[in-house]
Amino acid sequence: MIEDQLAEAIRDALGALGVQPVPDHVQLERPARREHGDWSSNVALASAKATGRNPRELAAELCAYLGDHQPDHVASVEVAGPGFVNFHLQDSWLHDLLRQVAAEGVDHFAANGFGQGTSVIVEFVSANPNKPLHGGHARGACLGDSVARLLDRCGYAVTRETYLNDRGVQMGLFAESLAARARGEEPPDDGYMGDYLIEWAAEMPVDADPFEWGYQRALQSHRDTLDRVNIHFDVWFSERSMVADGKIEAALEDLRSRDVVFEEDDATWLRTTDYGDDKDRVLVKSDGDLTYLAPDIAYHRDKFGRADTLIDIWGADHHGYVPRMRAAMQALGHDTDELDIIITQLVDLERGGEKVKMSGRSGDMVTFDEIIDEVGGDAARFTYLMQSADSRQTIDLDLVAARVMENPVFYVQMAHARLCSIQRKAAEAGFAMPDVAEVDLTPLTHERELELLRTLSDLPEQVVLAAADRAPHKIATWVRELAAAVHGFHHDCYVVGDGVSPALTDARLALVEAARVGLVVGLDLLGVAAPESM
RNA sequence: GCCCUUGUAGCUCAGUCCGGAUAGAGCAGCGGGCUUCUAUCCCGCCGGUCGCAGGUUCGAAUCCUGUCAAGGGCGCCA
Numbered sequence: 001m002i003e004d005q006l007a008e009a010i011r012d013a014l015g016a017l018g019v020q021p022v023p024d025h026v027q028l029e030r031p032a033r034r035e036h037g038d039w040s041s042n043v044a045l046a047s048a049k050a051t052g053r054n055p056r057e058l059a060a061e062l063c064a065y066l067g068d069h070q071p072d073h074v075a076s077v078e079v080a081g082p083g084f085v086n087f088h089l090q091d092s093w094l095h096d097l098l099r100q101v102a103a104e105g106v107d108h109f110a111a112n113g114f115g116q117g118t119s120v121i122v123e124f125v126s127a128n129p130n131k132p133l134h135g136g137h138a139r140g141a142c143l144g145d146s147v148a149r150l151l152d153r154c155g156y157a158v159t160r161e162t163y164l165n166d167r168g169v170q171m172g173l174f175a176e177s178l179a180a181r182a183r184g185e186e187p188p189d190d191g192y193m194g195d196y197l198i199e200w201a202a203e204m205p206v207d208a209d210p211f212e213w214g215y216q217r218a219l220q221s222h223r224d225t226l227d228r229v230n231i232h233f234d235v236w237f238s239e240r241s242m243v244a245d246g247k248i249e250a251a252l253e254d255l256r257s258r259d260v261v262f263e264e265d266d267a268t269w270l271r272t273t274d275y276g277d278d279k280d281r282v283l284v285k286s287d288g289d290l291t292y293l294a295p296d297i298a299y300h301r302d303k304f305g306r307a308d309t310l311i312d313i314w315g316a317d318h319h320g321y322v323p324r325m326r327a328a329m330q331a332l333g334h335d336t337d338e339l340d341i342i343i344t345q346l347v348d349l350e351r352g353g354e355k356v357k358m359s360g361r362s363g364d365m366v367t368f369d370e371i372i373d374e375v376g377g378d379a380a381r382f383t384y385l386m387q388s389a390d391s392r393q394t395i396d397l398d399l400v401a402a403r404v405m406e407n408p409v410f411y412v413q414m415a416h417a418r419l420c421s422i423q424r425k426a427a428e429a430g431f432a433m434p435d436v437a438e439v440d441l442t443p444l445t446h447e448r449e450l451e452l453l454r455t456l457s458d459l460p461e462q463v464v465l466a467a468a469d470r471a472p473h474k475i476a477t478w479v480r481e482l483a484a485a486v487h488g489f490h491h492d493c494y495v496v497g498d499g500v501s502p503a504l505t506d507a508r509l510a511l512v513e514a515a516r517v518g519l520v521v522g523l524d525l526l527g528v529a530a531p532e533s534m
Numbered sequence: 535g536c537c538c539u540u541g542u543a544g545c546u547c548a549g550u551c552c553g554g555a556u557a558g559a560g561c562a563g564c565g566g567g568c569u570u571c572u573a574u575c576c577c578g579c580c581g582g583u584c585g586c587a588g589g590u591u592c593g594a595a596u597c598c599u600g601u602c603a604a605g606g607g608c609g610c611c612a
Contacts, residue, residue: 027552029554031555032555032556032557032558033555033556036555040554040555042553042554045554045592045593048592055592080555081554081555082554082555082592082593083592084554084555128612165612168612169611169612170611170612265610266610267610269610278536278537278608279608281610282609282610283610284610285610286610287610289610291609291610291611291612292611292612315606316538316539316605316606316607317606317607318607319537319538319539319606319607320537320538320606320607320608321607322538323537343538343539343606345539345540345605345606346605346606386546386547386548387546387547387548388547388548390539390540391539391540391541391547392539392540392604392605392606393546393547394546396546399546399561406546406560406561406562408560410574411560411574411575413574414572414574414575415575417572417574418571418572418575419571421571421572422571423571424571425571426571429571465551468551469551473547473548474548476548477547477548477549477559480548480559480560481559484559484560487575487576488575488576488577490571490572490575490576491567491573491575491576491577492576494570494571495571496570496571497570497571498570499570512571533572534572534574
């Protein structure tokens with residue numbers, strides 16, 4: 001990448017100028033203002049103090065040196081402000097970039113090998129298998145899958161996994177409620193009241209076991225819903241399987257052997273306070289039943305046996321459990337740096353400005369399916385991923401569904417459809433797609449063309465940052481910028497038509513293809529389709 | 535009381551991790567632009583004491599301290 005070249009050139013220059021020590025990392029960034037050049041470095045400001053030199057003088061010496069030893073593509077280097085070193089580049093750096101994007105294509109553009117050799121399990125959704133997925137699951141579902149897509153592109157060996165709470169009190173109540181509905185009765189007072197149980201009960205064969213049949217029915221419901229938003233788990237991990245194969249007991253034994261467990265009031269406790277938790281936690285209740293925590297610990301212990309790094313996506317209502325899980329993993333000797341628990345803040349749903357109730361015993365909760373019905377799978381995913389998981393989100397279903405102007409997903413998809421349309425029109429007009437490696441790109445000098453390429457050049461870094469921060473919203477922001485650049489290009493730069501020379505048409509067709517690759521990659525990282533027409 | 539997250543334009547949010555130059559985008563409002571590849575678009579204008587107060591720094595939306603406000607969480611429930 002060009003910034004690596006420039007950084008290396010700066011380090012060489014610092015060495016030649018006798019600056020000690022030469023920093024390991026030279027920061028280069030794209031200035032906010034075009035007149036500050038294509039790339040800028042604050043290296044003179046940053047190292048002035050360490051070297052006891054005046055930053056502007058150091059910057060001036062750097063510029064002079066770099067002027068005499070110009071790296072490829074550099075047109076000029078100048079000092080600005082308090083001591084920035086600004087590089088102005090020739091358009092050729094963007095032309096090279098275009099060739100690179102086209103050559104890498106959808107499979108390789110913005111990919112990197114940072115995760116090579118590292119396995120990671122991304123656990124998300126993990127909904128109780130006794131009711132349809134509801135709105136509260138949606139954000140975490142979209143986030144988890146997109147994080148997995150980002151890690152894929154960074155070369156990690158990724159497993160998408162969800163945990164099934166398929167034993168315990170709630171599942172028993174579920175089976176009882178389902179059986180009651182099947183008999184035409186009301187569920188027990190503490191049972192499940194949702195109308196979906198009436199539907200499911202009607203489907204259930206008379207001789208079926210309500211527990212097993214209902215469990216499978218719920219799983220099918222989850223699978224069907226997630227299919228609609230392009231989410232597919234590699235592993236559906238069963239809690240009760242850990243009872244059968246002894247993993248829970250093994251985990252408890254492991255903890256006991258490490259002397260972090262004690263008995264008190266007839267219960268078994270984990271001394272999580274030794275690891276930063278604010279109180280100790282019960283593993284086995286005085287009545288002999290397990291708390292939810294014991295299987296959860298066993299599950300995470302199992303995951304650490306299968307992967308180097310664990311990422312969990314939890315809702316805000318579970319954030320209080322982070323310290324105890326981290327404590328438990330630390331007690332088991334795992335590196336808690338490799339346990340990354342992402343908390344998604346709550347989402348408020350509205351319709352036409354009116355708040356929608358998210359849950360309720362009578363079954364008036366909004367299901368994930370209803371959200372998809374109302375706004376579509378692509379709009380749902382894009383909307384959930386537009387904002388940082390840290391910020392509380394308000395989604396007005398009517399706005400997302402109906403008012404196209406307020407819904408960026410259409411803007412971005414439209415950009416892709418337009419590029420495809422251009423390619424179709426060009427083919428109809430007899431222009432074959434040029435060989436991008438050979439085509440002359442020097443006709444690409446229009447500001448719209450250059451801006452499009454500059455935006456494309458940002459994606460590789462954004463992928464690295466988004467993957468590291470588990471922050472797909474950075475990709476959503478980027479893809480909106482790229483779409484804006486595409487629409488601007490589309491508006492001002494005809495590809496095929498009167499007054500466009502064949503050479504320019506060829507060059508622009510190459511640009512169209514590179515931009516299309518960028519949109520496809522960006523949208524794919526979000527799990528959103530790139531339609532060829534709209 | 536303790537813990538987590540948030541507070542940036544009328545609204546919804548980027549930017550904060552890793553401090554840089556005149557703080558960005560969309561929507562809303564106002565005003566322009568289609569004989570050619572999708573006007574579901576493009577361009578301009580309007581709009582911000584970056585919650586508040588200190589501190590560190592050549593330089594703070596960004597780091598530190600305090601404080602206010604909103605949301606969430608603090609079970610031998612799951």
